[in-house]
Amino acid sequence: MSIGDDTQMEFHISRKARDQYQFDLSLYSLNGNVILSDFHIVRLFAQRMNQKRDLVHYPEQAVKASQINAMGLIDEILHIVLRLYRRQRVTNAMRLAVEWLEAEIGEEELDRTLKVFLEQFPPLGIYKREIDANSYLSSETDGISNREIALEEMLLLWLGNVNPAFSPFLELFDDEELERRTAYPEIIAEIKKFFDTQPGFGPDNQSLVDLLRSPAVAVPHSLAGQLEYIRKHWGYMLGDYLLQLLRGLDLIEEEEKAIFGGTGPAIVYDFGGLDVEEERFSPDKDWMPSIVMLAKNAYVWLDQLSKKYASQIKSLDQIPDEELRTLSDWGFSALWLIGLWERSQASRTIKQIRGNPEAVASAYSLFDYQIANDLGGEDAYQNLCDRAWNFGIRLASDMVPNHMGIDSKWLVDHPDWFVSLDYSPFPSYSYNGPNLSWDDRVGIYLEDHYYDDSDAAVVFNHRDQWTGDSRFIYHGNDGTSMPWNDTAQLNYLKPEVREAVIQTILHVARKFPIIRFDAAMTLAKKHYQRLWYPEPGTGGAIPSRAEHGLTKAQFDAAMPVEFLESILCGVMVLMAPPRSSSPGTMGS
Numbered sequence: 001m002s003i004g005d006d007t008q009m010e011f012h013i014s015r016k017a018r019d020q021y022q023f024d025l026s027l028y029s030l031n032g033n034v035i036l037s038d039f040h041i042v043r044l045f046a047q048r049m050n051q052k053r054d055l056v057h058y059p060e061q062a063v064k065a066s067q068i069n070a071m072g073l074i075d076e077i078l079h080i081v082l083r084l085y086r087r088q089r090v091t092n093a094m095r096l097a098v099e100w101l102e103a104e105i106g107e108e109e110l111d112r113t114l115k116v117f118l119e120q121f122p123p124l125g126i127y128k129r130e131i132d133a134n135s136y137l138s139s140e141t142d143g144i145s146n147r148e149i150a151l152e153e154m155l156l157l158w159l160g161n162v163n164p165a166f167s168p169f170l171e172l173f174d175d176e177e178l179e180r181r182t183a184y185p186e187i188i189a190e191i192k193k194f195f196d197t198q199p200g201f202g203p204d205n206q207s208l209v210d211l212l213r214s215p216a217v218a219v220p221h222s223l224a225g226q227l228e229y230i231r232k233h234w235g236y237m238l239g240d241y242l243l244q245l246l247r248g249l250d251l252i253e254e255e256e257k258a259i260f261g262g263t264g265p266a267i268v269y270d271f272g273g274l275d276v277e278e279e280r281f282s283p284d285k286d287w288m289p290s291i292v293m294l295a296k297n298a299y300v301w302l303d304q305l306s307k308k309y310a311s312q313i314k315s316l317d318q319i320p321d322e323e324l325r326t327l328s329d330w331g332f333s334a335l336w337l338i339g340l341w342e343r344s345q346a347s348r349t350i351k352q353i354r355g356n357p358e359a360v361a362s363a364y365s366l367f368d369y370q371i372a373n374d375l376g377g378e379d380a381y382q383n384l385c386d387r388a389w390n391f392g393i394r395l396a397s398d399m400v401p402n403h404m405g406i407d408s409k410w411l412v413d414h415p416d417w418f419v420s421l422d423y424s425p426f427p428s429y430s431y432n433g434p435n436l437s438w439d440d441r442v443g444i445y446l447e448d449h450y451y452d453d454s455d456a457a458v459v460f461n462h463r464d465q466w467t468g469d470s471r472f473i474y475h476g477n478d479g480t481s482m483p484w485n486d487t488a489q490l491n492y493l494k495p496e497v498r499e500a501v502i503q504t505i506l507h508v509a510r511k512f513p514i515i516r517f518d519a520a521m522t523l524a525k526k527h528y529q530r531l532w533y534p535e536p537g538t539g540g541a542i543p544s545r546a547e548h549g550l551t552k553a554q555f556d557a558a559m560p561v562e563f564l565e566s567i568l569c570g571v572m573v574l575m576a577p578p579r580s581s582s583p584g585t586m587g588s
Contacts (some may be wrong), residue, residue: 005258012121017172021048039547042069047427066252070223073248078212089199094148100194112181114150158188163216165223203233224252243536250539250546256539285552293334315376317383328391334395339363342372344405346436348484365405365486367505396514401501402522403476403487411488412439415462417497420473425544431461456482458543478522479541493558523563529555
């Protein structure tokens with residue numbers, strides 16, 4: 001934020017903490033204070049602290065980026081309130097405060113205290129010894145005396161030190177030495193007296209210092225609680241900055257949720273409001289209501305048939321007519337074959353590296369929408385399709401619209417079609433494992449900690465082997481438990497992605513009159529936004545997505561209509577929950 005035009009007033013960190021943690025100087029604004037409005041910067045800041053801590057033996061000492069960010073937000077919001085006070089109540093408030101202090105404390109003692117403050121919490125120029133405290137105090141920034149700026153920063157330092165919720169991080173801004181060596185306590189007391197003589201401000205027309213302290217007084221031990229207090233009581237003052245506050249709350253929600261200890265309780269989604277848009281589905285065909293369908297895992301069924309008939313049955317065209325006749329006699333009119341499409345080889349490799357040498361690739365981590373070669377390919381499928389129809393049986397197939405396999409043809413040819421970042425969202429991630437790519441042009445690297453179950457990474461590293469450029473692509477995720485680490489999440493905000501999926505669905509529909517959409521609810525606009533571009537104040541589903549949230553208007557502009565409504569016609573469609581559910585469980 002700015003108090004003049006471009007004057008930075010941000011979160012102050014002591015020289016001692018800077019020296020101890022060796023924070024990158026790029027984390028600082030020109031005046032040497034830490035800029036924490038960028039979530040990636042916040043995570044780098046927290047990582048620097050965590051690298052100095054013994055988290056193996058003392059995991060409770062881990063610093064969370066969301067807590068650092070919350071302190072930075074509160075500090076910055078207090079500066080905003082000070083700026084508004086100057087604009088709406090007393091224009092030259094800090095100059096008058098300086099004059100009050102010179103009269104009550106003395107100019108010499110005030111400047112001595114400000115110099116010690118600047119030495120302990122130095123602007124970047126002083127920290128790098130490019131300028132001394134005397135020269136700084138005698139100068140101006142954007143037409144404002146640096147004495148006034150330093151006094152405001154010192155007031156905010158005190159507010160941080162008396163805020164109980166800041167206390168776990170006191171090492172960053174401890175004012176004990178300043179209090180011991182200078183007239184700092186007397187100056188703070190006089191600042192409070194001065195503002196008691198000035199006009200009140202805020203929703204309760206409080207003295208300025210009392211107003212600035214009110215979040216910590218109301219919710220003393222919770223940073224999230226203080227942000228909620230500010231949102232509720234000061235939201236009208238913050239303007240567009242309110243969105244940044246909401247994103248800060250979302251980051252806290254993300255980090256509180258991101259504990260991968262199992263699937264957890266089932267989540268019941270709210271689909272209310274989906275009926276406000278006009279339905280555009282085609283009417284049922286006469287055969288649809290009477291379908292009786294049987295689900296079969298293709299590879300498992302072929303193995304069972306091989307044992308049953310004492311013969312190697314490895315491809316679809318080898319399935320005996322006798323078996324199809326039996327299904328028809330039992331009353332089945334549809335056969336849903338799970339796992340027909342060509343699967344990701346990386347999916348199998350990941351499982352084998354994790355200790356299952358006999359594992360096969362997931363049926364939902366797809367390489368391409370072609371019938372798998374080891375099931376006989378297109379010819380074997382057509383043979384089975386024709387013979388099944390002779391017995392009145394229609395074939396059904398899965399369609400996985402929200403993601404592709406981690407090494408799919410789409411990912412190799414169109415990496416920009418997937419939700420990604422130019423940097424790893426978490427500085428602690430590393431990508432030094434085996435290359436999972438089949439194509440020499442591309443390197444695909446899973447996050448290292450996934451292999452030993454110490455983390456469930458939300459992204460993987462896609463590396464262009466020709467240019468050396470990296471992007472970090474998100475794994476598919478429905479927000480209920482852990483990401484699917486053998487998949488890559490498609491970005492539905494891109495029209496070319498929506499069109500490619502539509503053409504793929506039409507390709508599948510030409511082969512199968514019945515399609516089961518896996519995890520179909522993740523494509524409903526409200527849920528796609530919830531997961532990947534959360535409206536500020538509603539985040540927390542997918543770690544590291546809060547900072548990429550969009551307002552509803554922004555999201556609607558990028559994804560104007562419900563995607564499924566634009567394509568669901570002419571085939572029988574089964575809306576299905578994620579694959580963590582029983583294969584036989586289907587919605588309608």
